Amino acid sequence: xxxxxxxxxxxxxxxxxxxxxxxxxxxxxxxxxxxxxxxxxxxxxxxxxxxxxxxxxxxxxxxxxxxxxxxxxxxxxxxxxxxxxxxxxxxxxxxxxxxxxxxxxxxxxxxxxxxxxxxxxxxxxxxxxxxxxxxxxxxxxxxxxxxxxxxxxxxxxxxxxxxxxxxxxxxxxxxxxxxxxxxxxxxxxxxxxxxxxxxxxxxxxxxxxxxxxxxxxxxxxxxxxxxxxxxxxxxxxxxxxxxxxxxxxxxxxxxxxxxxxxxxxxx
Numbered sequence: 001x002x003x004x005x006x007x008x009x010x011x012x013x014x015x016x017x018x019x020x021x022x023x024x025x026x027x028x029x030x031x032x033x034x035x036x037x038x039x040x041x042x043x044x045x046x047x048x049x050x051x052x053x054x055x056x057x058x059x060x061x062x063x064x065x066x067x068x069x070x071x072x073x074x075x076x077x078x079x080x081x082x083x084x085x086x087x088x089x090x091x092x093x094x095x096x097x098x099x100x101x102x103x104x105x106x107x108x109x110x111x112x113x114x115x116x117x118x119x120x121x122x123x124x125x126x127x128x129x130x131x132x133x134x135x136x137x138x139x140x141x142x143x144x145x146x147x148x149x150x151x152x153x154x155x156x157x158x159x160x161x162x163x164x165x166x167x168x169x170x171x172x173x174x175x176x177x178x179x180x181x182x183x184x185x186x187x188x189x190x191x192x193x194x195x196x197x198x199x200x201x202x203x204x205x206x207x208x209x210x211x212x213x214x215x216x217x218x219x220x221x222x223x224x225x226x227x228x229x230x231x232x233x234x235x236x237x238x239x240x241x242x243x244x245x246x247x248x249x250x251x252x253x254x255x256x257x258x259x260x261x262x263x264x265x266x267x
Contacts (some may be wrong), residue, residue: 087126087128118127119135120139130163134164136161140167164196166203168197169191183202211245214252218244219244
């Protein structure tokens with residue numbers, strides 16, 4: 001069953017995995033803080049919320065002798081999933097399983113990615129979880145691990161996953177803007193607003209920030225002189241600012257559409 005779920009996710013997406021890189025400058029400890037850390041740190045990936053330096057040192061130094069505590073805990077999670085049939089209870093198990101895996105296995109994202117694949121695939125048709133922020137965040141985490149995240153967001157939109165969660169639209173817009181697909185970015189923000197995604201303030205704020213960036217880009221490309229570049233300040237004329245933003249957005253919306261990863265025009 002577990003293998004079929006993983007195969008289901010890979011069949012749905014068939015996406016190449018992004019190569020992992022070590023970024024020890026983001027770690028919350030130094031080589032002198034924990035004995036033996038310097039020798040093992042190249043095998044440890046950073047976690048956004050940080051890890052326990054003491055716990056990492058103990059796990060890295062522990063000799064391999066029979067089933068480890070980690071293997072026993074992993075088996076316990078798998079047993080829970082095998083013996084639980086209530087969907088929302090299974091989802092909570094997956095959530096705890098994922099959190100534990102990220103904190104416990106510092107050298108790889110493979111295990112956590114498999115859990116993400118299993119959980120996202122299993123609940124993709126479940127109406128109770130489609131707009132659950134924790135579930136949507138799992139999809140966003142998964143998209144962050146692949147080389148073509150736009151395909152994941154397109155899949156989510158097609159299956160109406162996260163359409164009422166502002167973070168889904170913000171994350172997708174970020175990916176589109178990073179790919180310099182400004183027309184798609186604009187479409188994503190507009191559709192998220194039409195869907196009344198929550199929290200509305202987050203979506204509105206990020207959309208305004210995007211439009212200001214487009215105004216700066218438009219003026220810098222049009223005028224071509226550093227002194228004439230667009231800067232917004234407390235003393236700026238609001239009417240002029242709005243006119244510049246409107247002109248910039250009209251220019252973006254007039255650009256040819258890019259088919260790949262496009263946002264559906266359906267309401």
